[in-house]
Amino acid sequence: MIREGFWTEVFKLQGSVTPYIAGRLIAFTLFGACAYFFFDIFKIHNGLATAHYEYIGAVLALLLVMRTNAGYDRWYEARKLWGGIVNQSRNLAQIGLIYGPQDRKWREAYARWVAAFSRSCCHSLRDEKKYNEIAQLAETVGVEETRRLSDANHMPMYVVRRVGELLKEAVEKDDLDRFYFLQAEAERARLIDHLGGCERILKTPLAAAFSIKIRRFLFLYLLFLPIAIVDAAGMITPLIVFLVAYPLLALDQIGVELENPFSKSRLNHLPLDQISDNIRSNVLASLEDLEPLVPYAESP
Amino acid sequence: MIREGFWTEVFKLQGSVTPYIAGRLIAFTLFGACAYFFFDIFKIHNGLATAHYEYIGAVLALLLVMRTNAGYDRWYEARKLWGGIVNQSRNLAQIGLIYGPQDRKWREAYARWVAAFSRSCCHSLRDEKKYNEIAQLAETVGVEETRRLSDANHMPMYVVRRVGELLKEAVEKDDLDRFYFLQAEAERARLIDHLGGCERILKTPLAAAFSIKIRRFLFLYLLFLPIAIVDAAGMITPLIVFLVAYPLLALDQIGVELENPFSKSRLNHLPLDQISDNIRSNVLASLEDLEPLVPYAESP
Amino acid sequence: MIREGFWTEVFKLQGSVTPYIAGRLIAFTLFGACAYFFFDIFKIHNGLATAHYEYIGAVLALLLVMRTNAGYDRWYEARKLWGGIVNQSRNLAQIGLIYGPQDRKWREAYARWVAAFSRSCCHSLRDEKKYNEIAQLAETVGVEETRRLSDANHMPMYVVRRVGELLKEAVEKDDLDRFYFLQAEAERARLIDHLGGCERILKTPLAAAFSIKIRRFLFLYLLFLPIAIVDAAGMITPLIVFLVAYPLLALDQIGVELENPFSKSRLNHLPLDQISDNIRSNVLASLEDLEPLVPYAESP
């Protein structure tokens, strides 16, 4: 991952949440301007103690930072679960291909179905179920099976059952030692666990009361802000409202964006397609035979 | 999960804690008004140093935020444990149905008892024990066994024993290889662990001294607040008390609501019924046979 | 767990740390009063910059909150370890009783010794070793063995060895399949791990330098507090000292109380007796036979 320089990042718009919050930001700034004119025309001095107002703002900021943190934790947990899918797919493929039957046909079917798991997860997490949405899978498991997948009630479980059947077949033909099988089965179970973790993240929003409350505090805070500062700030009231509202609204929106790390419609969604392609190429590459080992002593 | 827009969430009442805290909020605001009139009528200036008062408020806010965080962690841990129940139920069903006996009767009984685990946990965590409260289980395991469940001293353990007996039966008839059994048993043990985790969350409140102390500080703080600010704030004292008390009381109540993630009477309780239904449909769907695999090479 | 209302908790004394800190609180408040009279009589104005003083206070509060947090984490870790003892005891009992020998005598001895583990841990963690302190164990394992336990150099290890001997006996008589045994032994090892975790918490205080330093800062801070504020606060100096000292001293004391979650002499100690009784009744209940399963299809 290449990191860009300081100044580039400062002025980069792509991948920023600014466009998402522009409306609200302008609304609060305009409200700030109105408040100023209202107080200015009627010469009102409200004397609201700004010290306590700042204190409320600090609580709000702390809550927002905490929620952003929680959102980032979810996002990173999702990334870790996909890291686990990479690991377990690789392990599962290796165990089957090194210790399993030498039968060419079994090996290919096994590798293909293991490779298909990650992409089927990806489609399942994005709720893509129709044949044309998952057509890419045909390159891995063929057209006919892709059609069946699109009908399955839970795609990744269908893939996992196929892998399970292949393992069972190998064990029952005595082509796969039961001790090897134990390892393969453990990895297969962990794959299902990782998928379950992703589904949990997808289906569980932040606790609703928690989330709504933050937005309501944010609204009340920004509403009363111009009234609180107009006495002291005068003409530049809207500018200060803008400078305070910008980070707060942005933090709120970033928290929301981080909540669903799988959907393509969110900023910062994880590159699931790319990860799935990597797994596929790694796993299918393991199909190739290793040349005989050249011992150290005999190496030139 | 669909997230609503900013403005919708701001004004949404459903799922909010506001109705729960309205009484206290009004009480403190009225007290603020009384304090103002008292000081105004008798022309008293107390000169309380507000700077240190704010500092106390900051400590209090920090404590409240910390407790909300702890409450959220518990809530999320409960969600993770239920995610584990989903994973392990699916794994357990798969192992038994793929590698286990082909006997139709055993397969159905096994799938039904695995599927019954999550709902029996759900009833147990909500302390629903009478037959009419758990009648839905009859769809999964039949009327007679549901009646026995309602008499059992610990419902989920009864289910787990049934699953254990079925596994034992299969192993002893040599229909389930001992290596397959090892995997099934490990998943069964993890199911009990997840349930134990939920029971721990249910039975352990936050440390009592911790919890009581926060509410006492909160009370003392809000009691002295109007007296501290009346000199500077004058007429708008009640308004400031309201603005300060609202987030603090709400945070306190959210912390309380998050403490028991299972009870239906709490806001933000987890959707245990829905999760249990999903598990049931997933598990029972695995009873259907897979069609023979179409190899990639032979796919059109 | 039933949670009481807001107002009840505010005024509840039971389970509060207030009585523990009353002495210190009064001492600092009186010192505040003395400082006021001293400065008032000699008409001294010290002009101490309170701004920086507040900043020191904030660092102190942050440290106290952090320590309370660390204490709470230890307390919760202890609770989790006991949750693990519940889980593993139940698992261990189930494995032995479902898959183990059908011999009535073995089954009873096995269940009793598994059930005895948690209570022996409880006694061991509270350093109760004499026969009369652990007499309750006689209901579980008999008088003679309880006497031996009271002589053992490490009670829970004695229990665990007994369980191990029983398992070995069953395996060597070919009454317990080696595959079943593997599972049982894994659970037995985890029981020892949980106990080791509790012993670690019991024996490791917070790092001493860390703990002493906080109390010294707290002392210095509260000592200089009245001098710092007397110019601005005047007559109400003692009141402010009281309001500031109360939460800080309480937080400090709560941190101390949370450090040892096992001792009965601490507030908030874990209900180990009750947990042990639950385990005992759960485990002994598993001795009863299950009636034959009524299949779904045959249920009325």
Added chain:
Amino acid sequence: MIREGFWTEVFKLQGSVTPYIAGRLIAFTLFGACAYFFFDIFKIHNGLATAHYEYIGAVLALLLVMRTNAGYDRWYEARKLWGGIVNQSRNLAQIGLIYGPQDRKWREAYARWVAAFSRSCCHSLRDEKKYNEIAQLAETVGVEETRRLSDANHMPMYVVRRVGELLKEAVEKDDLDRFYFLQAEAERARLIDHLGGCERILKTPLAAAFSIKIRRFLFLYLLFLPIAIVDAAGMITPLIVFLVAYPLLALDQIGVELENPFSKSRLNHLPLDQISDNIRSNVLASLEDLEPLVPYAESP
């Protein structure tokens, strides 16, 4: 690890980020000076309320500290994963060499390939693939195999497959008991997991929106800072800008430096070469035979 004294560390330049941020720091300081002269010449008083400005600064600092923390966590996670590579390499070597075939040739090949894993990870994480970049590996596995490694599509997976083949060979010749094999295979799978963890850290930056946003806030904050304080600070405006900008820019840069713990071009990169050398010497040392044990009773 030897820690240097307080004063040494204060004045040490090596390993510091100061040179990296010097440009930005000077730019903002000069801008501060310009702002001062502009306001001074035109006698403008802007009256910007600095209180709210500080509050924005606090939010910013909190975010920066949080990001530094997140970066440090990644860095430490990477270190833990490499600790895991050390552990699993040692375990894997021990299992094969103690319980495996006594055949000298197999033993050497096995030890060499296990020892090669960590260095091949190190090269892979730094994207070093050409023969001359990985030439050091020839000392471990010979020239010919190093050449093949440089052609492999994924170096560490090639090594792991070699180890797998060696284990399989030993098992099939009945030189390695299947029970010993189970342990070896579990360690081999964990090695792949650790590598996968490192790859995850390498490929996942902090969520982009999160990262960009912080830099934009930082920029806006430092831009308006001189304008906010020029009224009060006068001539020393640039000095204050410098003192505020220095820690903030440094924290930002440290966060960036910590993001990639593997690249040699970053400060604080992990000493992967040294760790790999340690593993190699530990593993190859295990090839030597142990002398027969001298029992305690027979020891002089």
Added chain:
Amino acid sequence: MIREGFWTEVFKLQGSVTPYIAGRLIAFTLFGACAYFFFDIFKIHNGLATAHYEYIGAVLALLLVMRTNAGYDRWYEARKLWGGIVNQSRNLAQIGLIYGPQDRKWREAYARWVAAFSRSCCHSLRDEKKYNEIAQLAETVGVEETRRLSDANHMPMYVVRRVGELLKEAVEKDDLDRFYFLQAEAERARLIDHLGGCERILKTPLAAAFSIKIRRFLFLYLLFLPIAIVDAAGMITPLIVFLVAYPLLALDQIGVELENPFSKSRLNHLPLDQISDNIRSNVLASLEDLEPLVPYAESP
């Protein structure tokens, strides 16, 4: 662990970091005094805006608290790893002694070598390698083997290999069932993992840039502090500098002290000798035979 009272801890010097930082503390206080005299003699008013200075101080304090926290986490992680060494040593001993060969000689050798592991770790982590430094080990494994240990390139690995050889011997003589062996080997591998964790903590300092930067900020902050406050604080400038510098320097030093939890030269180092002695006595006690079990029914 007995906790002392509030007042005792306040005035306790032993185990405090105060002596370590006295030099720096006096240096900064004297500098504060000089600054005061300089400004007083030349009647200079610098007008430095203290508000922003405080803000810098808050960032610094946050960083210090964070580092102290990170240091404490490392310290506690080390304690947990040693808790693991206790657990795994006990488990390993139990498995071998309950399920292993009944041969007196093997049992004693096994128990002694398991018991020797923790002390050899302790010596290894403290870099004690010469015979006279590790002479205490002779009581456990005899003089001759202790001599060999002092020559070994990695003491704990030598011990672990010995244990491995003993297990292998038992398995190959068919005195230890392979299923029992699996458990023992898993515990043995975890012992190596725990040791690896301790070595990781020992060899990894906090990221250097992070650590240096904090000390430089601390220095700059304390250097400018008297200049910033001399206008407002006047004569008592040195006192305030002292009160501010004391907690900050102490926190910094505590962070450093916590970094290496093993070295005897650090405050708060873990009681490794005592833990090792406990393990030794626990393990050797397991050598004694258990008397035959008295069943509950037959107990008086």
